[in-house]
Amino acid sequence: MSMTIGLAGKPSAGKSTFFKAATMADVEIANYPFTTIHANKGVAYVRSTCPCMDRDKRCGNCSDGIRYIPIELIDIAGLVPDAHMGRGLGNQFLDELRQAQAIIHIIDASGGTDIEGNPVDIGDHEPLEDIDFLNREITMWMFSILKRNWERLARKIQGEGLKIERVLADQFAGAGVDEAHINCALNECKLDRGHHTKWSEEDLIMLCDTIRLMSKPMIICANKADIAPENFLKGLLELDQIVVSTSAAAELALRSAVKGRAISYEPGDGDFVIISEELSPVQKKGLESVHDLIKHLDGTGVQKCINKAVFKLLDLxxxxxxxxxxxxxxxxxxxxxxxxxxxxxxxxxxxxxxxxxxxxxxxxxxxxxxxxxxxxxxxxxxxxxxxxxxxxxx
Ligand SMILES: Nc1nc2c(ncn2[C@@H]2O[C@H](COP(=O)(O)OP(=O)(O)OP(=O)(O)O)[C@@H](O)[C@H]2O)c(=O)[nH]1
Ligand SMILES: [Mg+2]
Incomplete structure (x- = not known):
């Protein structure tokens, strides 16, 4: 598959719920931190209009004109502050981000979990705090990759007259960073290439932060929008980045209902139709509340989030x-x-x-x-x- 997107965020934000809704893979979901230990990988789909809509007959590879294009999704274990130093489940989980060309940062917009993912009252934790911490963790993870060999590399670049972009790109090769990313980042940081042996630790961290922005672009998923206070959602949506409000739980409920032949629904639709005549009053009531929610949110947001990551963030x-x-x-x-x-x-x-x-x-x-x-x-x-x-x- 040509495209891999990583789901990242603190524990209990809803990464596995999003993943399960998007892939229908059987994964564990629970309201305690570190439910996911090993990353889950699965196939999700980007929704697009099939070109056969311009013709008289459907092509057979789309769902009545809706074409789903596969991408790979990775559900990564929850990250806590200082994960890059081994806290929580630590560093090796950051390594799962290597293959990702983009990151969907799943945030608990309800404020019902603290920065480590432990349950607190809804509204008690400011979700905006989660954004800075995750960015910093990824930057510091990249810095730890660079720091390992930097002194030796810096001497080598000088001694052998090597191209700095090339050497750094080699160092980051496994993390999906290429020479073009490094080149842009060096220009952006205005670091003096001639004096790389004099770069301070802060200079290197700034460089890694810029490499992160270039090589792992991020979209924010304001999850648990079904129970999130309006002011928290508003604060997130005002950010100067792509933000989508979602209810992964609602999407999972709808996908499960489709699987159980209870409703007709295409991921990304703003509505669904009940097709089963054998639903219990409880099931009906559950679907009604999802109905009201997706009217309010204009869909569950899960498909919108994947589509925006691919078409807007990555510009594909x-x-x-x-x-x-x-x-x-x-x-x-x-x-x-x-x-x-x-x-x-x-x-x-x-x-x-x-x-x-x-x-x-x-x-x-x-x-x-x-x-x-x-x-x-x-x-x-x-x-x-x-x-x-x-x-x-x-
Ligand atoms: N209300 C609501 N609850 C949600 C939503 N998405 C997930 N949850 C709940 O949040 C809790 C944590 O969900 P998980 O998907 O296991 O979270 P995670 O981010 O994978 O957590 P770790 O694997 O521990 O990192 C579960 O109780 C979910 O049911 C949502 O959109 N709305
Ligand atoms: Mg999980």
Missing amino acids: IVVYPVEDEGKWTDKNGRVLPDAYLMKKGSSAHDLAYKVHSDIGERFLYAVDAKTKMRLGEKHELSNGDVIKIVSTAK
Whole structure:
């Protein structure tokens, strides 16, 4: 899978509930800290409109025009202040963030858990505090990776005249940080590259903080919105970052009801329809309260959060490669068989490489299957494009 998103946050914020709702995997959920010890990995989906909606017939790979594109989701153990120094479940859990291209920070917006995830009265803990602590933990985790070898590396860069970006990128390679991230971060921090041996510990921490921002962009999920005081939600939504209010518990209830054939609902819908005639009064009442809630919140927010992480935070588009530009099929006759998430600004040639390195290397041109226009290698792709690649590859 091309895209991995990590769910992070303090214990009991609702990470596993979000994860379970999004993946329908069977994981443990409980109202005490450190319920999750080993990270859970599963497949969640980005919701998009299927291009077959432009045609008379549905393609068979979407749910009546709603196309779900798989991504990997990781539910990480709860982090507490000073986790990077081994507190709580400690450092190794930060390591689970290595593979993540983005982070959904799950916050308990109800203020019903303290900074370590222990239950307190609703409204007792200010959720804004949780944001700074998690950012700092991730920064300090990155700093600990750098610090391990910094003195030796700094001497080596000087002694052998190595490129500093290259050396730092090597150091962070396992954490999903590349040379471009480092380069941007060095520029942003205005650190004097010629004098790297003189950089102070504060300079290095500032550098790691900037590398974090570049390489692990974050979206805030204001969870437990069903029980959160309005002023807490408002405070979070006013932040200068992407924030989505969610009720992971409500989404989980709806997905379970779909599984039990009680309702008809597509993740991300603002409403659902009861289809079973055999619901008990208690079940009906439960669904009614979810109904009122999602009217108020405009959906449960879980799908919105995943979609915003992919389309807004990471700025990706969906592109559909096909082999037959008339029928929109692959060589086996499957209509719109694949959907690729690609960085906005990607070209037809980039798509060719993504399909197969051979096809990229032997690229001739592409065809926009909607307009039948011929596209050159530099042509910038748009969201929802259906593209045939023509190459000399076999
Ligand atoms: N009211 C409400 N409760 C929720 C929501 N999401 C999760 N909870 C509850 O919060 C508690 C903790 O949920 P978990 O999903 O286990 O939390 P976690 O973040 O995975 O916790 P750790 O694994 O300990 O780090 C459970 O009692 C959940 O039922 C929500 O949207 N609304
Ligand atoms: Mg958990």
